[in-house]
Amino acid sequence: MLSQALLRLASAVSRRRMKLLLGIALLAYVASIWGNLVNMSFLLNRSIQENGELKIESKIEEIVEPLREKIRDLEKSFTQKYPPVKFLSEKDRKRILVTGGAGFVGSHLTDKLMMDGHEVTVVDNFFTGRKRNVEHWIGHENFELINHDVVEPLYIEVDQIYHLASPASPPNYMYNPIKTLKTNTIGTLNVLGLAKRVGARLLLASTSEVYGDPEVHPQTEDYWGHVNPIGPRACYDEGKRVAETMCYAYMKQEGVEVRVARIFNTFGPRMHMNDGRVVSNFILQALQGEPLTVYGSGSQTRAFQYVSLIKAPRLLQPYHLVECSRDCALKGPSVTTRSYCFKGVRQKIHLK
Numbered sequence: 001m002l003s004q005a006l007l008r009l010a011s012a013v014s015r016r017r018m019k020l021l022l023g024i025a026l027l028a029y030v031a032s033i034w035g036n037l038v039n040m041s042f043l044l045n046r047s048i049q050e051n052g053e054l055k056i057e058s059k060i061e062e063i064v065e066p067l068r069e070k071i072r073d074l075e076k077s078f079t080q081k082y083p084p085v086k087f088l089s090e091k092d093r094k095r096i097l098v099t100g101g102a103g104f105v106g107s108h109l110t111d112k113l114m115m116d117g118h119e120v121t122v123v124d125n126f127f128t129g130r131k132r133n134v135e136h137w138i139g140h141e142n143f144e145l146i147n148h149d150v151v152e153p154l155y156i157e158v159d160q161i162y163h164l165a166s167p168a169s170p171p172n173y174m175y176n177p178i179k180t181l182k183t184n185t186i187g188t189l190n191v192l193g194l195a196k197r198v199g200a201r202l203l204l205a206s207t208s209e210v211y212g213d214p215e216v217h218p219q220t221e222d223y224w225g226h227v228n229p230i231g232p233r234a235c236y237d238e239g240k241r242v243a244e245t246m247c248y249a250y251m252k253q254e255g256v257e258v259r260v261a262r263i264f265n266t267f268g269p270r271m272h273m274n275d276g277r278v279v280s281n282f283i284l285q286a287l288q289g290e291p292l293t294v295y296g297s298g299s300q301t302r303a304f305q306y307v308s309l310i311k312a313p314r315l316l317q318p319y320h321l322v323e324c325s326r327d328c329a330l331k332g333p334s335v336t337t338r339s340y341c342f343k344g345v346r347q348k349i350h351l352k
């Protein structure tokens with residue numbers, strides 16, 4: 001009896017234990033599934049987050065890369081190599097204005113003045129001049145480029161002025177004769193007014209065209225010229241003549257120090273290919289394999305000079321002219337178009 005009762009008790013206990021064990025096992029199972037679920041959702045969250053972060057990072061990278069590129073370009077431009085520039089003491093360093101300094105002659109003059117260590121301000125309206133003619137100085141501490149038309153007054157502090165602003169080639173100055181006249185008259189008046197106000201010495205880039213269609217060869221300084229005041233070239237010829245007159249009026253009446261350089265035909269790098277004059281015409285025609293055009297008999301004379309202000313003899317340089325005590329004509333030897341240019345071009349450019 002007792003043993004049966006004990007057995008029943010034992011089986012009841014073991015059943016309860018079994019139930020308990022089963023319960024614990026079930027709980028452990030549920031807990032483990034829950035844990036897995038939590039883990040999974042954590043991993044899922046993390047991967048979503050990581051993916052998102054990756055996407056954001058790649059987006060940021062996409063935006064930042066071009067900026068980095070720009071910064072690299074800027075750094076490069078800051079470390080840009082300029083042509084060598086002399087050091088000048090404060091006393092010797094001049095503040096120089098070059099009007100028309102982005103043009104053919106003006107940009108070579110700017111090179112010379114910059115290399116000699118002066119502070120140069122180029123003023124140009126880019127009618128025929130180009131920024132690229134002076135781009136190698138942009139950013140240099142001694143250099144400034146101003147987009148300005150000399151027909152409007154300019155207020156600036158300078159010690160010397162080189163006044164070159166004016167179209168020089170026939171197609172350019174005949175394109176807008178009134179503007180050419182304004183540039184050479186009102187523009188020159190404005191620049192002379194500036195020279196007077198700041199006490200600067202001024203050099204006017206005049207031209208051999210002031211002799212017009214000369215009857216005297218070669219032209220000397222005391223020859224007054226033979227000019228047609230109403231001809232197609234008059235806007236330039238007469239514009240320069242009156243510009244010279246204004247310079248001397250300012251010198252006599254106001255005491256402004258002026259120099260006038262009558263420049264003859266100049267050629268060299270940066271000259272306009274559509275200049276319309278004999279040297280560029282010959283070169284262009286030769287390059288295009290066309291016959292070279294010689295007008296008339298080809299025996300007409302011209303005086304040519306190479307533009308380089310760096311290697312040219314002292315007297316031929318407008319740069320030195322502003323320092324010396326008298327005016328002079330800037331010209332090379334007189335030669336005929338056929339004997340000089342034609343042969344020269346033939347030698348340099350291999351014609352078919």
Ligand SMILES: NC(=O)c1ccc[n+]([C@@H]2O[C@H](COP(=O)([O-])OP(=O)(O)OC[C@H]3O[C@@H](n4cnc5c(N)ncnc54)[C@H](O)[C@@H]3O)[C@@H](O)[C@H]2O)c1
Pocket residue numbers: 099100101102103104105106123124125126127128129130148149150151163164165166167168169172183187205206207208262263264265266267
């Ligand atoms: N190149 C020659 O053979 C030659 C001969 C005689 C005289 N010159 C004189 O030398 C000077 C320069 O001639 P270039 O051959 O260099 O000519 P260019 O046309 O190359 O240069 C003239 C410059 O003056 C600028 N300019 C024109 N009108 C202007 C205005 N209203 N305001 C500001 N800038 C203006 C042009 O944009 C250009 O940069 C001119 O005065 C010209 O009369 C030149």
